[in-house]
Amino acid sequence: MSWTVMPTFADYEAAREGFSWELPDEYNPAVDFLRKHEDTSRTALRYEDPDTGLETYSFDEIDERSDRLAAALAALGVEAEDRVGVVVPQKPQNPLTHLANWKLGVVSVPLTVLFGRDALQYRLADSEAKAVVIDPSVRETIDEIRDECPALEAVIELGDGDSVQGEAYAFDDVVESFDPGIDVYEATPETPTAIMYTSGSTGPPKGVRHSHALWLGRAAAAYNYFDQGLSEGEATLWTPADWAWGAALGGTLFAAWHHGCTIVGWPRDGFDPEDAYDLMERHGVTKAFMPPTALRILMSVDDPEARYDLSLETFASAGEPLTSEVVGWVESTFDDVAINEFYGQTELNLVVGNVGSWFDTRPGSMGKPLPGYEIAVLDPDTHKRRERGEVGELAIRPGDRRVFFDEYHGLPEKTAAKRTDDGWYLTDDLVERDADGYCWFVSRADDVILTSGYRVGPMEVEDAILTHEAVEQAGVVGVPDDTRGEAIKAFVKPAIDEYDPDGLRTEIREVVRERLAEYEYPQYVEFVAALPTTTTGKIQRRALRDGEETDDG
Structure with a gap:
């Protein structure tokens, strides 16, 4: 895969045969996302502030501001390979912090503002975060747990000196105190990029350490499940999902910027379908990543195409297989709007999907492996291959190992158990693969x-x-x-x-x-x-x- 432009394939078999990972020798996502595009003065982010209204940021402006923040973090003693937490919703300061981290060679720790006390404390302490950038909504919680996070030296809160008090730095003030133009860390696809925590639905959350190749894997997947429609400057993306979630952060936000497209940021406490349609109309959203729950809520609005002037081309969805009711609703409600879905894990990127432009979507199925990956259904105990039609554990083998995770932070035994001796990565998900190659999710192995x-x-x-x-x-x-x-x-x-x-x-x-x-x-x-x-x-x-x-x- 070229790290600048993805190849376009007319059919699935051609994509499977023709795609190959071609990762560059040198790679820093901050440079990739911001500086490689033909016109960096174009809009990268359209942000609707709940209080002040619309703000727009070009790729150049994001580059300059993340430069300033990187310089500020360096002045606070943050160095390459340190960890910096990001507890910010869909606001510009979220990607700005990640980009600043990577310009310093720092490892990001994406965290959601929805976390409570124990969840934040566990992740900040486990990752040994040296600094954390936070939304004001979590300041009280951070103050409460700060002493329980021994490595944590600096808290930077969104706002200025008038709004930020006590033992925290004001984000606006520290950014304005420094000039742009720092030397970007010389990185490769193997450079550590993030520790992303598993959901904890099957046990204590594990810190999943990735390298920079992660973002290239996510961008490649997004290109496919958004129907190869991410040409530079031609698409506008939005998701209601929290940018702390890997599919929203890497598979939507940073995938948009990798391909030179615009992302919409809209922090909200809930999901109202009328408001969502209004937003997509206002911003001309063409590609929307919608979890199944959000799609089901959108279904409650009658005749949205007649009521809203929508520019939608593709819905993408993940988290659980789409039911026939949701797929049928999209097909019957919208003209020329595709509904695709994808499956992935925090550890293993986005690897299987239903892509309607390549093959018929089978509602309820997970789809077929995306280009760049091989799949197998294995006996959960012996790891021997199961026949088509038999239930077993889904295993994935990437064309380039670097697009998968490097390790579970501090858990070498669990890291080793995730991969078989012959290179298959285990998912703990039980599936059945039918005669036509579609995967059907059965359950988590322990469910x-x-x-x-x-x-x-x-x-x-x-x-x-x-x-x-x-x-x-x-x-x-x-x-x-x-x-x-x-x-x-x-x-x-x-x-x-x-x-x-x-x-x-x-x-x-x-x-x-x-x-x-x-x-x-x-x-x-x-x-x-x-x-x-x-x-x-x-x-x-x-x-x-x-x-x-x-x-x-």
Whole structure:
């Protein structure tokens, strides 16, 4: 792959055969994202400040400001290979900090403002962050945990000297105190770039250390799942997902800048579908990364193409397989708008997807391997290949190992366990690959429910439950059962305020029976006001299992 322009392929087989990783000998993402484009005066970021309105930043302006911040960090004693945390939502200071870090050879630690006290403390202490740039919304939490993060020497809070008080530096003041023009760190694709933490849905979060090649891998994937439509200066991208999430940060924000496109930043506390359509209309968004939950919320607006002057060309989605209802809604609601999805992991980049311009999308499937990757379905215990149609653990082998993670920070045994002796990276995800090469997600390896001798993947049951119009969210787990070994329990958030619990419970069971199998219906259904999720919106089934009760019918 060229690090400047991606090759375009007319069909999937040509892409699989013709694509190869061609990483440069020297590579710094700050230079890649900002300085290589033909016209660096073009708009890189359109930011809607909730208080002051629209701000626009060119590639040149982002370059200059990140230079100043890099100089400020250096003056605070931050050096190459130190770690700097970034706890900032969709604001310009988020990418500015990452870029400043890389100009110094510093490792970024992306963190979300949604984290509570313990989550922030664990990650800042575990990564041994020397400094952290924070949004004012988390200042109180940072002050509370600061003494529990021994390596943390400097806190930089967004704002100026009038708004930032106490033991923190004001972001605006430190940036304005320095001039641009620093010498950018001489880096390669192997230079450490970030420690990105796993969601913790299957155990304590692990710090995933990546090198700069990560961003080239994400940019290549984005080019494909956005239908090869990221020509320089021609696309405007937006996602409601937090920029701390790898798919939003690398697969949307920095992918846009790698290809010379514009990104829209819009920090919001919630997701309102009318506001989202308004935003996409105002900014002429052409490519939108939408998690499935966001797409389902967008479905609540009637006839959006008639009500809004949209420029949309492609929806991309990730986090869970898209249901046929979502795919059908996009196809029936919009003219010439594609719906693609992709699968990846914090450790392993974005590697499998449904790309409608290359092959028919099969709703519910994960799709096929993207160019640059090989996949296999292995026996979880022996790591021997399973036949097509058999369930096993998904394993990925990249064409260039550097686009995958380097290690789990401080966890050499877990790092070694992630890769087989012959170079396959293990996902802990159980899948089935059909005769046509499509992968079908079954479950996380530790989420499989063994009931009456059957293996049941919770996501399949969840998808069936979600087809009921009165259901907004569902999480399914196995619970101990003397007869079955495990019984199936569904935690359901209704989409309506008034309902008959017994009647809705019966309807949900019947829906699952009809769509799946008799043994897959939930013996227990509990209605809840909210479901525990990770910061990326995935249901935390482990949290449901730990707190479940089974006396609810």
